[in-house]
Amino acid sequence: MSNVIEVSGLKKSYASRRGPINAVDGLDLSVSSGVVHGFLGANGSGKTTAIRSLVGQIREYSGDIRILGEQMPHGLPKVIDRFGALVEAPSFFPNFSGRRNLELLAKSRGFSKASVVSALETVGLTDRADHRFGTYSLGMKQRLGVAAVLLKDPELLILDEPANGLDPPGIIAMRTLFRRLASEGRTVFVSSHMLAEVELSCDRVTMVAKGRMVQSGSLDELRSLGESSIEVSVPGGIQEHESAAEVLRQAGFGVVHEIEGLKVATTSDRAHELTKLLADRDIYVSVLRPVIQNLEELFIGLTSEEAVSQ
Amino acid sequence: MNLLLAELRRLTSRRIFKIPVMVFFGLLTIGLILTVVSALFVEKDPRSLHRSEVPDIDLIFAPFNFWLALLAVVIGSSSLGAEFGAASLSTQLLFEPRRIRVLLTKAAALVLCYAAFMVVFLSIIAALNISEVDEPGGTSWPRVIADGSQIVGVSSLFALIAFSITAFTRKTAGAVFALFGVFLTEVLFLARFEWVRPRLPIMRLISIVAFSSGTDTFGESVQVDLVAAFVVGTIWTAVFLGAATWYFSKAEIR
Numbered sequence: 001m002s003n004v005i006e007v008s009g010l011k012k013s014y015a016s017r018r019g020p021i022n023a024v025d026g027l028d029l030s031v032s033s034g035v036v037h038g039f040l041g042a043n044g045s046g047k048t049t050a051i052r053s054l055v056g057q058i059r060e061y062s063g064d065i066r067i068l069g070e071q072m073p074h075g076l077p078k079v080i081d082r083f084g085a086l087v088e089a090p091s092f093f094p095n096f097s098g099r100r101n102l103e104l105l106a107k108s109r110g111f112s113k114a115s116v117v118s119a120l121e122t123v124g125l126t127d128r129a130d131h132r133f134g135t136y137s138l139g140m141k142q143r144l145g146v147a148a149v150l151l152k153d154p155e156l157l158i159l160d161e162p163a164n165g166l167d168p169p170g171i172i173a174m175r176t177l178f179r180r181l182a183s184e185g186r187t188v189f190v191s192s193h194m195l196a197e198v199e200l201s202c203d204r205v206t207m208v209a210k211g212r213m214v215q216s217g218s219l220d221e222l223r224s225l226g227e228s229s230i231e232v233s234v235p236g237g238i239q240e241h242e243s244a245a246e247v248l249r250q251a252g253f254g255v256v257h258e259i260e261g262l263k264v265a266t267t268s269d270r271a272h273e274l275t276k277l278l279a280d281r282d283i284y285v286s287v288l289r290p291v292i293q294n295l296e297e298l299f300i301g302l303t304s305e306e307a308v309s310q
Numbered sequence: 311m312n313l314l315l316a317e318l319r320r321l322t323s324r325r326i327f328k329i330p331v332m333v334f335f336g337l338l339t340i341g342l343i344l345t346v347v348s349a350l351f352v353e354k355d356p357r358s359l360h361r362s363e364v365p366d367i368d369l370i371f372a373p374f375n376f377w378l379a380l381l382a383v384v385i386g387s388s389s390l391g392a393e394f395g396a397a398s399l400s401t402q403l404l405f406e407p408r409r410i411r412v413l414l415t416k417a418a419a420l421v422l423c424y425a426a427f428m429v430v431f432l433s434i435i436a437a438l439n440i441s442e443v444d445e446p447g448g449t450s451w452p453r454v455i456a457d458g459s460q461i462v463g464v465s466s467l468f469a470l471i472a473f474s475i476t477a478f479t480r481k482t483a484g485a486v487f488a489l490f491g492v493f494l495t496e497v498l499f500l501a502r503f504e505w506v507r508p509r510l511p512i513m514r515l516i517s518i519v520a521f522s523s524g525t526d527t528f529g530e531s532v533q534v535d536l537v538a539a540f541v542v543g544t545i546w547t548a549v550f551l552g553a554a555t556w557y558f559s560k561a562e563i564r
Binding site for chain 1: 312313315316317319320323324325392396397398399400401402403404405406407408559560561562563564
């Protein structure tokens with residue numbers, strides 16, 4: 001898989017009375033084609049600034065950005081029809097209808113009116129297309145923003161918090177749309193602070209904190225990072241579990257008693273050692289499973305003040 | 311071309327353009343009705359009018375031209391200010407990232423729309439006034455056309471300057487107040503100095519647009535070299551537009 005987005009050492013700072021603020025501080029990022037790639041970070045972590053630099057809204061930064069192989073921002077005109085972007089809140093003329101807003105954008109690039117109709121249908125806005133944009137709810141505005149992105153029939157979609165303001169059916173529809181687009185071979189790069197949503201819709205994730213990448217990989221790879229213990233149960237009651245705990249402690253494992261059994265501080269690649277140790281003492285394991293942090297716990301751990309400052 | 315057509319459509323669909331057009335043509339319609347009504351009740355022998363009674367060209371446009379210049383400033387600045395306000399520019403730049411092209415196309419669309427509106431408006435004003443006399447045409451029409459073009463040209467420069475300032479201020483009010491600040495500084499302060507007055511760019515432009523016979527705001531007759539004034543005005547406009555384009559090509563657009 002080739003990379004459709006490549007960022008290295010991206011830095012962007014803003015002047016303030018208290019000195020420069022590093023909104024993005026040496027961000028590295030690679031996004032492969034044909035996947036839904038989540039860009040996860042807390043508010044103020046630099047996601048939007050990074051995305052605005054990617055799409056050319058910010059032109060003065062240091063570092064290297066390549067989109068679809070073209071260096072930004074100079075190569076932007078060459079690839080502008082191949083990617084679509086939605087940055088922050090969708091911005092259109094409030095007194096024009098949704099359809100008119102899209103038609104004007106389509107006309108400026110010579111796209112047909114059919115592309116407008118198709119984009120509106122895809123996001124389910126056909127019924128309200130002729131109403132003024134200013135009367136739209138936040139969710140409808142968001143959907144119109146996505147429709148504008150789809151006008152270009154892009155191979156890469158860059159979306160900044162697209163689920164903002166959407167109701168649950170809207171979020172599900174958006175998630176389904178992303179999966180469908182990825183299955184068609186397109187790449188969806190989507191920033192979010194909604195961990196559950198990223199977990200449900202993305203193949204790969206890059207986590208950012210304080211303008212820096214703190215971790216990147218597939219969801220499975222990230223989950224394996226969060227694996228910190230193994231749950232062990234043996235047949236019998238408290239006595240049997242206490243015996244098993246003693247055996248493991250003697251072998252140097254940290255063991256904690258829990259309601260369901262024992263929690264052993266180790267990773268799954270040492271699971272066979274545990275079973276052998278216990279079996280050698282005629283204690284047979286009935287349950288053995290890795291305890292994996294969910295993405296939320298992992299994210300909080302990785303983006304904590306101490307973790308980022310290390 | 312697609313971009314220019316889209317810009318023209320965008321601009322002519324906007325309230326900032328529609329409302330002044332409706333107001334101006336509404337006033338014209340009322341004026342026309344009043345003229346017709348008065349003509350029905352007041353009989354006038356056309357032969358009693360002599361060429362000396364043909365309305366003075368200055369009187370034809372004088373009530374309007376200052377307001378047209380003001381309108382130019384408001385339309386010029388709000389045409390871009392509203393786009394910054396709605397943040398629609400950021401969306402547009404995701405479709406056409408060549409910023410210089412975008413800004414200059416917007417400027418071209420503004421001048422085309424504004425000039426077209428002006429030409430129609432001034433033509434109607436002139437036709438209404440000249441048709442009141444027995445001898446239409448004659449030597450008056452060339453002067454009407456010359457003066458009309460003068461007003462259209464200069465007020466378009468005002469619109470462009472206001473448009474350019476808005477690229478910096480990003481707000482309509484900011485550009486309008488900046489221009490009025492310069493205007494008031496020149497009129498109320500700098501123009502008091504005899505040797506400075508003829509050299510003030512805004513005064514020159516105002517003199518042309520507001521007083522087509524070359525009478526300045528103090529009611530004194532001044533010689534205005536039209537060609538020189540247009541050249542100066544065009545240079546000023548080019549400087550403002552150039553600076554705006556440079557800034558716009560670098561700036562962070564939200």
